[in-house]
Amino acid sequence: MKENGTDRSATQLVRLGRDTRASFDFVNPPLVRGSTVLHGDVADMRERVRRRNEGEDGEGDTPVAYGIYGTPTHLAFYKALTALEGGHRSWAFPSGLTACTMAILAYVQHGDHVLIPDSVYWPTRRFARDTLPRYGVEASFYDPRVGEQGRGAVEALFRPNTRLLFLESPGSLTFEMQDVPLMADVARARGAVSVIDNTWATPLYFQPLAHGVDVSVHAATKYIGGHSDLIMGTVTCNERAWPRMRETVHHYGLTTSPDDCWLALRGLRSMGARLAQHRATAESMIAWLKRQPEVERILYPADPDDAGHALWKRDMSGASGLFGVALKQGIAEARFHAFVDGMRLFGRGYSWGGFESLLIPALPERAVVPLAHSGRVFRIGAGLEDASDLIADLEAGFARLRAAG
Numbered sequence: 001m002k003e004n005g006t007d008r009s010a011t012q013l014v015r016l017g018r019d020t021r022a023s024f025d026f027v028n029p030p031l032v033r034g035s036t037v038l039h040g041d042v043a044d045m046r047e048r049v050r051r052r053n054e055g056e057d058g059e060g061d062t063p064v065a066y067g068i069y070g071t072p073t074h075l076a077f078y079k080a081l082t083a084l085e086g087g088h089r090s091w092a093f094p095s096g097l098t099a100c101t102m103a104i105l106a107y108v109q110h111g112d113h114v115l116i117p118d119s120v121y122w123p124t125r126r127f128a129r130d131t132l133p134r135y136g137v138e139a140s141f142y143d144p145r146v147g148e149q150g151r152g153a154v155e156a157l158f159r160p161n162t163r164l165l166f167l168e169s170p171g172s173l174t175f176e177m178q179d180v181p182l183m184a185d186v187a188r189a190r191g192a193v194s195v196i197d198n199t200w201a202t203p204l205y206f207q208p209l210a211h212g213v214d215v216s217v218h219a220a221t222k223y224i225g226g227h228s229d230l231i232m233g234t235v236t237c238n239e240r241a242w243p244r245m246r247e248t249v250h251h252y253g254l255t256t257s258p259d260d261c262w263l264a265l266r267g268l269r270s271m272g273a274r275l276a277q278h279r280a281t282a283e284s285m286i287a288w289l290k291r292q293p294e295v296e297r298i299l300y301p302a303d304p305d306d307a308g309h310a311l312w313k314r315d316m317s318g319a320s321g322l323f324g325v326a327l328k329q330g331i332a333e334a335r336f337h338a339f340v341d342g343m344r345l346f347g348r349g350y351s352w353g354g355f356e357s358l359l360i361p362a363l364p365e366r367a368v369v370p371l372a373h374s375g376r377v378f379r380i381g382a383g384l385e386d387a388s389d390l391i392a393d394l395e396a397g398f399a400r401l402r403a404a405g
């Protein structure tokens with residue numbers, strides 16, 4: 001499909017990052033494990049170190065000086081991700097959370113102020129609230145929907161020392177869409193770096209950098225990995241944001257195993273097909289859920305009734321399979337727990353984006369943004385099972401919800 005004049009499609013997912021010459025004519029790149037890289041001579045050593053110092057390494061075409069700067073397996077994955085995101089360079093981290101926290105740390109220093117959406121992934125919030133102050137960085141939390149009130153309201157969030165604007169759209173528990181282009185534009189005008197957690201939309205359905213954001217973060221743990229067997233985070237930077245990120249990952253010595261990059265690249269290959277199925281299954285469940293009298297509202301920006309639907313339609317080219325369900329008030333806790341606990345096909349587990357369906361209650365103490373709703377909320381990650389089986393499981397669950405006592 002065409003987005004912003006660039007072709008980001010399942011076809012691209014299949015082809016990116018492949019270099020059959022470097023792969024000895026095999027389809028996939030080799031899994032290269034390595035620390036030491038051998039240099040031809042002193043001049044070669046000097047040249048590789050110069051390239052590293054000047055930021056010219058890291059795209060797979062030029063050999064690196066040492067394993068920490070990325071094996072060919074890392075670089076094949078980075079290259080594919082960078083092309084999908086329309087960025088300058090990418091890097092992988094040991095977890096999605098590290099990618100979020102390092103994407104903040106890379107750009108701030110003592111005395112700075114950062115803006116974090118109230119809807120942000122909870123551990124990112126905890127980091128901003130409890131850890132940043134130890135380094136003299138103050139975080140304030142803003143309403144993710146502030147963009148709806150216009151540019152002036154967004155500008156009013158910024159202080160003279162605001163160095164970074166963090167975005168997450170939609171929020172992965174409460175699903176508010178943000179006006180990303182507006183927010184990123186204000187950040188840029190104020191001299192602040194903008195960083196977005198783009199995990200829900202995946203690099204296939206939203207390209208934040210084309211909308212003015214500087215750094216796009218993913219929990220590759222989710223849809224990129226796709227099989228609940230990988231924990232990894234990524235950042236993709238534009239040219240402006242890359243030098244500080246590169247310096248940060250090199251200075252902290254942040255790297256991931258080539259095995260994990262190999263799994264992530266393998267995950268990308270089938271991500272288009274998986275996402276189409278995740279969404280179709282989510283929409284079948286949503287159609288059924290909307291007919292249940294206990295359901296107050298579905299939290300899913302691809303749904304025409306969702307408050308963020310217009311923004312989703314304007315900015316994103318698709319949707320993944322994670323959504324929330326807000327129930328009407330007055331459902332007793334014991335009934336709600338019986339509903340969740342009795343699920344047979346839906347696992348009760350954190351994370352999402354794997355092949356298995358998950359259902360968790362949204363813990364009210366973590367939903368900092370008042371969901372504009374006081375009833376109980378649960379979140380479903382649609383897996384790859386048959387939708388009819390999942391709906392049968394939900395049907396039995398709603399029967400438990402309705403049972404007397």
Ligand SMILES: *Cc1c(COP(=O)(O)O)cnc(C)c1O
Pocket residue numbers: 095096097098100121172197199200218219220221222231232233351
């Ligand atoms: C899961 C998740 C993360 C963190 O990823 P981990 O690999 O589990 O650390 C960050 N942001 C969002 C939106 C997530 O869903």
